Amino acid sequence: MRRILIRGGRLIDPAQKIDSKLDILIEDGKVAAVLASSANLVRMADEVIEAEGQVVCPGFIDIHMHEDPVGADGRIEQCIFPAMLRMGVTTVLAGNCGENLYDPAAYLDLADRDGLAVNVAMMAGHSSFRKAAGAVNKYAKADAKQVEVMKSNLQTALEAGCMGISFGLRYVPGTTTEEFLEAASVAARAGGRLISAHVRDDAANVFDSVAEFARAGERYDLPLQISHIGSMGGFGQMEQLLRQIDAYRGNGMDIAADCYPYYAFSTSIGASTYDDGWMERYGCTYDAVEMCEGKYKGQRCTEEMFREMRRDHPSALTVCRVMRAKDIHLAYRSPGVMVGSDGLISKGQGHPRAAGTFPRFLAEFVRNEGLVSLYDAVYKMSAFPAQRMGLKKKGSLAAGCDADLVIFDPENVHDRSTFEEPMLPPAGIARVLIGGETALMGQTVVNDRLGRAVRYGQG
Ligand SMILES: [Zn+2]
Numbered sequence: 193m194r195r196i197l198i199r200g201g202r203l204i205d206p207a208q209k210i211d212s213k214l215d216i217l218i219e220d221g222k223v224a225a226v227l228a229s230s231a232n233l234v235r236m237a238d239e240v241i242e243a244e245g246q247v248v249c250p251g252f253i254d255i256h257m258h259e260d261p262v263g264a265d266g267r268i269e270q271c272i273f274p275a276m277l278r279m280g281v282t283t284v285l286a287g288n289c290g291e292n293l294y295d296p297a298a299y300l301d302l303a304d305r306d307g308l309a310v311n312v313a314m315m316a317g318h319s320s321f322r323k324a325a326g327a328v329n330k331y332a333k334a335d336a337k338q339v340e341v342m343k344s345n346l347q348t349a350l351e352a353g354c355m356g357i358s359f360g361l362r363y364v365p366g367t368t369t370e371e372f373l374e375a376a377s378v379a380a381r382a383g384g385r386l387i388s389a390h391v392r393d394d395a396a397n398v399f400d401s402v403a404e405f406a407r408a409g410e411r412y413d414l415p416l417q418i419s420h421i422g423s424m425g426g427f428g429q430m431e432q433l434l435r436q437i438d439a440y441r442g443n444g445m446d447i448a449a450d451c452y453p454y455y456a457f458s459t460s461i462g463a464s465t466y467d468d469g470w471m472e473r474y475g476c477t478y479d480a481v482e483m484c485e486g487k488y489k490g491q492r493c494t495e496e497m498f499r500e501m502r503r504d505h506p507s508a509l510t511v512c513r514v515m516r517a518k519d520i521h522l523a524y525r526s527p528g529v530m531v532g533s534d535g536l537i538s539k540g541q542g543h544p545r546a547a548g549t550f551p552r553f554l555a556e557f558v559r560n561e562g563l564v565s566l567y568d569a570v571y572k573m574s575a576f577p578a579q580r581m582g583l584k585k586k587g588s589l590a591a592g593c594d595a596d597l598v599i600f601d602p603e604n605v606h607d608r609s610t611f612e613e614p615m616l617p618p619a620g621i622a623r624v625l626i627g628g629e630t631a632l633m634g635q636t637v638v639n640d641r642l643g644r645a646v647r648y649g650q651g
């Protein structure tokens with residue numbers, strides 16, 4: 193039997209309402225005991241980790257991210273998963289916003305075969321299944337036959353261990369509310385699985401969009417997750433939006449949301465986000481947009497620059513600084529909102545949230561702004577998402593749970609990724625264990641194959 197003892201740290205485990213200086217004993221990859229004193233165990237331990245001055249808590253769970261692709265060699269390319277590990281994340285939920293890069297059940301099998309940097313659970317993405325059923329035009333209605341094929345394949349994916357169904361209604365405007373409800377019925381019949389949505393529209397239209405999503409909660413008894421609420425209602429709508437969601441919850445609906453801790457989103461200048469009316473929608477002017485690529489790299493746009501780049505270089509990446517800090521703060525102070533990165537990396541490029549979210553939340557929102565206590569922050573990054581995903585052995589350090597945990601320096605932890613260098617690793621994450629094995633030490637990934645598939649009902 194292999195025994196690891198972690199001593200002297202501040203153990204924060206909101207699932208058990210623990211926040212004390214305690215030691216923890218790990219045996220064969222599981223938590224064996226939480227101890228007030230462990231001096232008598234030091235000699236029998238195979239490894240002793242001194243955690244004086246550090247926080248010891250369940251590994252973070254990212255309930256909203258986007259997976260790495262499968263390469264031509266049939267293996268999952270690891271790019272975002274190691275970035276997740278460096279942030280202290282040990283389990284992720286991928287396949288969000290309706291999109292899968294690969295058959296999600298087969299993806300879980302690949303994760304088990306080869307191992308990944310973090311444990312991976314999957315959502316079955318409605319948009320991907322819709323397309324696979326032959327409804328390739330995202331602006332057109334799916335016909336009855338296509339809906340039946342889609343439902344049958346979604347059911348198979350849920351039976352194979354996908355956690356639930358994600359929707360990206362924003363990206364597939366041809367999806368009618370009826371089609372959405374039909375797809376959601378599959379999650380309901382499979383035992384009340386989680387459904388998540390990038391809802392149909394944002395800003396002033398977010399209220400109707402969330403109401404549409406909530407119809408699944410009214411019709412079926414299943415958990416609902418509103419994805420990246422900050423980029424849906426972070427333009428002056430947050431107070432009213434949280435009131436709307438709390439009212440649903442007050443009437444018995446199981447509904448929550450996730451949020452990434454940034455005031456800017458990132459997209460290409462040719463994206464439909466910048467179609468006519470965008471400045472009215474977000475209440476901003478051209479100078480909210482910063483160019484990340486091309487000859488104006490690092491500059492705020494003028495109308496001339498914006499038009500030129502959109503016409504000549506539509507794929508050039510931009511950062512749009514339009515979310516209101518006050519709205520993001522309101523979201524995080526809500527007990528119904530957890531942390532989720534929405535991380536997405538394509539060929540090493542993307543928004544810095546993929547490599548910065550969790551340390552940034554701890555640095556900016558907990559330590560600097562004091563908006564959320566450290567205990568509540570850990571809850572929003574461990575027990576809360578675990579409960580949403582129905583995980584019983586993760587998100588807690590109770591005896592018998594998987595020894596997935598993170599040790600970090602609460603005074604120093606911070607993100608370093610930027611829009612210019614989105615993959616820069618954070619600082620202050622001292623150690624990450626997955627299944628009782630060291631995956632990360634200091635800034636160094638020492639084992640990027642400890643993660644496995646997490647299937648519904650088995651995690
Ligand atoms: Zn999304």
